[in-house]
Amino acid sequence: MGEATPKNFIRDIIDEHNRSGRFGGRVHTRFPPEPNGYLHVGHAKSICLNFGIARDYAGKCNLRLDDTNPTKEEVEYVNSIREDVRWLGFDWEGREYYASDYFEQLYQYAEQLILKGKAYVCHLTAEQMREYRGTLTEPGKHSPWRDRPPTESLDLFRRMRAGEFPDGTITLRAKIDMASPNINMRDPVMYRVLHAHHHRTGDKWCIYPMYDYAHCVSDEMERITHSICTLEFEDHRPLYDWFLDELATPVHPQQIEFARLNMTYTLMSKRKLLQLVKEGLVRGWDDPRMPTIQGMRRRGYTPEALRGFCDRIGVAKNDSTVDVRLLEHCVRDDLNKRAPRYMAVLNPIKVTIENYPEGQVEWFDAVNNPEDPAAGTRKIPFGREIYIEQDDFMEDPPKKFFRLSPGKEVRLRYAYFITCTKVVKDPTTGRITELVCTYDPATRGGDSPDGRKVKSTLHWVSAAHAVKGEVRLYDHLFTIENPADAPGGDFHNALNPSSLQVLDGCLLEPALGGQEPGFRCQFERLGYFCVDPDASSAKPVFNRTVTLKDAWARAEKQGA
RNA sequence: UGGGGCGUCGUCAAGGGGCAUGACACCGGGUUUUGGUCCCGGGAUCCUAGGUUCGAAUCCUAGCGCCCCAGCCA
Numbered sequence: 001m002g003e004a005t006p007k008n009f010i011r012d013i014i015d016e017h018n019r020s021g022r023f024g025g026r027v028h029t030r031f032p033p034e035p036n037g038y039l040h041v042g043h044a045k046s047i048c049l050n051f052g053i054a055r056d057y058a059g060k061c062n063l064r065l066d067d068t069n070p071t072k073e074e075v076e077y078v079n080s081i082r083e084d085v086r087w088l089g090f091d092w093e094g095r096e097y098y099a100s101d102y103f104e105q106l107y108q109y110a111e112q113l114i115l116k117g118k119a120y121v122c123h124l125t126a127e128q129m130r131e132y133r134g135t136l137t138e139p140g141k142h143s144p145w146r147d148r149p150p151t152e153s154l155d156l157f158r159r160m161r162a163g164e165f166p167d168g169t170i171t172l173r174a175k176i177d178m179a180s181p182n183i184n185m186r187d188p189v190m191y192r193v194l195h196a197h198h199h200r201t202g203d204k205w206c207i208y209p210m211y212d213y214a215h216c217v218s219d220e221m222e223r224i225t226h227s228i229c230t231l232e233f234e235d236h237r238p239l240y241d242w243f244l245d246e247l248a249t250p251v252h253p254q255q256i257e258f259a260r261l262n263m264t265y266t267l268m269s270k271r272k273l274l275q276l277v278k279e280g281l282v283r284g285w286d287d288p289r290m291p292t293i294q295g296m297r298r299r300g301y302t303p304e305a306l307r308g309f310c311d312r313i314g315v316a317k318n319d320s321t322v323d324v325r326l327l328e329h330c331v332r333d334d335l336n337k338r339a340p341r342y343m344a345v346l347n348p349i350k351v352t353i354e355n356y357p358e359g360q361v362e363w364f365d366a367v368n369n370p371e372d373p374a375a376g377t378r379k380i381p382f383g384r385e386i387y388i389e390q391d392d393f394m395e396d397p398p399k400k401f402f403r404l405s406p407g408k409e410v411r412l413r414y415a416y417f418i419t420c421t422k423v424v425k426d427p428t429t430g431r432i433t434e435l436v437c438t439y440d441p442a443t444r445g446g447d448s449p450d451g452r453k454v455k456s457t458l459h460w461v462s463a464a465h466a467v468k469g470e471v472r473l474y475d476h477l478f479t480i481e482n483p484a485d486a487p488g489g490d491f492h493n494a495l496n497p498s499s500l501q502v503l504d505g506c507l508l509e510p511a512l513g514g515q516e517p518g519f520r521c522q523f524e525r526l527g528y529f530c531v532d533p534d535a536s537s538a539k540p541v542f543n544r545t546v547t548l549k550d551a552w553a554r555a556e557k558q559g560a
Numbered sequence: 561u562g563g564g565g566c567g568u569c570g571u572c573a574a575g576g577g578g579c580a581u582g583a584c585a586c587c588g589g590g591u592u593u594u595g596g597u598c599c600c601g602g603g604a605u606c607c608u609a610g611g612u613u614c615g616a617a618u619c620c621u622a623g624c625g626c627c628c629c630a631g632c633c634a
Binding site: 006007008032033034036066068069071072124125126129130133134135136137138139140167168170171173180181182183184186189191192193194208210211212215231232233234235236237238257259264270312313314315316317318319320321322323325326327328329330332336337341343367370371400402403411412413414445446447454455456457458459522524525526527548549550551552553554555 | 561562563564565566567570571572573574582583584585592593594595596597598626627628629630631632633634
């Protein structure tokens with residue numbers, strides 16, 4: 001919506017196809033995840049690419065679950081995939097397909113290839129096949145079964161389907177070229193025997209097609225025009241084309257490869273993400289620290305922010321690692337425009353305003369969103385005892401610190417100017433327990449009639465009205481930009497011990513109590529937050545989505 | 561030392577013979593009742609070396625570097 005999707009080399013190719021009429025002006029893409037894990041932000045890039053192209057070229061984009069390996073795939077994953085694509089804002093208009101829908105057709109095509117002498121049944125074990133395959137620099141050797149009569153292969157293949165052979169003892173292979181410099185062309189396996197229960201076809205099949213064979217045929221069956229995938233499949237394109245050429249299919253999609261997304265401080269392989277989940281290093285696939293769509297959603301990221309991010313990172317063939325701060329910028333950029341503002345104190349310190357009448361309560365008008373006048377205003381209560389952020393007070397501040405300190409005057413947002421007159425400490429520990437201040441009644445609402453300036457405005461919450469809540473602060477899961485570079489090559493050695501920080505005694509402005517999970521807002525001066533599903537009516541629980549940019553924190557870090 | 565790709569600010573990404581462009585990050589400055597937002601300003605001669613050309617990031621040649629491929633995974 002209104003997001004301008006920049007041009008990229010794939011769109012250029014499509015433009016060229018449209019000019020030449022290769023697909024008759026038709027544009028039909030697909031998003032083909034394997035349901036063996038949850039979708040992550042790398043998939044979001046692919047989703048935006050495929051669905052975005054369909055949208056901009058008045059074409060179509062299918063959702064296809066690439067479920068050719070029953071040992072790794074589960075319905076839990078297909079459900080989450082559906083949910084995530086929809087949440088991201090895309091619609092496959094009922095075109096939800098499964099590679100397993102094509103098992104019968106794939107099987108029939110395979111028989112054709114056998115009859116044509118282009119495929120054969122092979123009895124080499126996995127280990128033998130590896131030996132016969134050759135190496136990167138040496139050609140492979142022919143399988144002893146390579147030249148057996150098609151009728152014999154056909155018989156064997158039918159018996160494979162009938163379940164006569166145990167797993168791992170027999171395969172159907174394409175007969176291409178054992179001396180090809182492209183190892184993918186050295187008689188690749190088309191079918192393997194797997195006596196496994198499939199999440200959709202149940203026990204109907206005990207042979208399953210391999211990716212290279214199934215994918216191109218699935219694309220062809222769906223009359224896909226542009227089959228967009230990641231760079232590591234570039235070597236597979238000749239195979240993709242070989243199958244379709246040998247089958248002489250009516251349509252022949254164009255495979256196009258682009259660079260997958262990598263991000264700093266982030267792991268992006270499904271296998272490793274699964275590991276994080278299984279080892280209990282995170283709370284689950286939807287842990288707000290996970291780069292999964294579900295994790296980001298729980299964290300408070302919006303579909304708009306994610307889409308904006310995907311538009312900005314571009315699409316090219318360079319191996320790239322995007323700075324995670326760009327993602328964070330996109331989240332802030334979106335939330336800044338729409339998140340209502342509230343005040344919440346995460347690490348409270350009590351302030352007593354000694355010259356303010358005891359028992360008095362005033363209600364001030366607060367602007368809900370300075371970026372959106374239509375968001376209106378609300379009333380917030382003020383009293384003699386309030387809480388402010390511990391970080392907003394320093395007893396002995398450096399010169400650049402212009403928040404509260406002894407003798408210093410600051411503004412309480414929407415309320416009054418106050419000046420700190422006394423610091424109360426615990427006599428035994430020496431810890432500051434309370435601040436005593438005076439207020440200037442003339443500054444009601446936060447403006448000084450005499451034009452006197454203060455350097456800082458603090459957020460606060462009324463002691464008598466505050467709601468207690470839990471707030472969870474998140475930081476990068478890893479301490480180094482590329483977790484794969486961790487000592488020993490083990491990402492465990494780069495895990496950030498403080499990626500999650502739970503704060504319990506947080507004090508929130510009254511309106512923040514009782515909000516529903518998913519509610520997003522800004523805590524002024526702190527960041528964007530959203531209500532976690534763990535919240536109850538008795539206890540609000542907020543996740544910090546992202547901090548606000550913080551010039552003071554930066555300066556402080558440099559000074560330290 | 562087989563094959564397939566890729567080298568443009570710190571990071572992504574445009575530009576495909578005619579003054580190197582945008583975003584993020586970073587550094588300055590201005591506005592500000594969020595040290596937020598917003599607004600101004602700052603930085604790369606394009607992997608290297610030759611060549612072609614009036615003119616090269618773009619074309620040619622030779623190097624160098626990085627990524628991917630030897631699953632009955634996708």
